[in-house]
Amino acid sequence: AQKITQTQPGMFVQEKEAVTLDCTYDTSDQSYGLFWYKQPSSGEMIFLIYQGSYDEQNATEGRYSLNFQKARKSANLVISASQLGDSAMYFCAMRGFGATGRRALTFGSGTRLQVQP
Amino acid sequence: NAGVTQTPKFQVLKTGQSMTLQCAQDMNHEYMSWYRQDPGMGLRLIHYSVGAGITDQGEVPNGYNVSRSTTEDFPLRLLSAAPSQTSVYFCASSKDSTEAFFGQGTRLTVV
Numbered sequence: 001a002q003k004i005t006q007t008q009p010g011m012f013v014q015e016k017e018a019v020t021l022d023c024t025y026d027t028s029d030q031s032y033g034l035f036w037y038k039q040p041s042s043g044e045m046i047f048l049i050y051q052g053s054y055d056e057q058n059a060t061e062g063r064y065s066l067n068f069q070k071a072r073k074s075a076n077l078v079i080s081a082s083q084l085g086d087s088a089m090y091f092c093a094m095r096g097f098g099a100t101g102r103r104a105l106t107f108g109s110g111t112r113l114q115v116q117p
Numbered sequence: 118n119a120g121v122t123q124t125p126k127f128q129v130l131k132t133g134q135s136m137t138l139q140c141a142q143d144m145n146h147e148y149m150s151w152y153r154q155d156p157g158m159g160l161r162l163i164h165y166s167v168g169a170g171i172t173d174q175g176e177v178p179n180g181y182n183v184s185r186s187t188t189e190d191f192p193l194r195l196l197s198a199a200p201s202q203t204s205v206y207f208c209a210s211s212k213d214s215t216e217a218f219f220g221q222g223t224r225l226t227v228v
Contacts, residue, residue, distance in 0.1 A: 047218075109158055
């Protein structure tokens with residue numbers, strides 16, 4: 001079974017500062033992928049970043065980076081230079097590619113980020 | 118390229134009614150899935166499919182049926198709606214790579 005844990009129900013950050021959203025995971029698959037999605041108040045799911053379990057370098061996409069620590073089973077999202085438009089719910093998710101992994105995502109409970117001017 | 122299209126966007130049902138939520142993708146993706154999102158929670162997997170003719174249950178399958186007769190379509194059927202099925206439903210598709218594409222969601226209320 002796969003499990004994603006996000007321990008921060010809500011976070012505040014000042015505009016232009018960096019923020020880290022925590023995510024830990026558990027899986028018995030050797031090969032897996034980790035995802036972060038943003039859900040603004042309008043409700044759609046927006047893909048932000050992906051990290052494969054065998055990727056040696058941390059993934060980056062513009063202002064988003066994923067701090068992947070495989071031994072600690074953590075996949076934290078770092079947002080640099082926060083903007084007001086970053087205020088949203090953020091979900092960590094994973095997909096396993098092993099025998100027990102479904103070709104579907106397992107989600108955490110989310111972190112609500114509020115960016116303050 | 119429309120991506121993943123869900124219909125309807127909003128629906129109100131009476132307890133005991135049945136209905137089908139439609140999901141279609143035009144990206145030739147093998148993998149499709151349905152999730153529900155309850156207030157303040159993450160998405161939970163209802164059913165998923167790894168290709169036409171192949172479906173399997175997720176975490177919360179009770180009260181829902183799916184079929185996958187074509188690569189493009191993956192409808193979700195509510196057999197006898199209950200107030201506990203009030204939720205936002207998302208359909209997603211992927212090619213088993215680095216991203217899953219989501220539809221805009223269907224907000225369902227069962228009264």
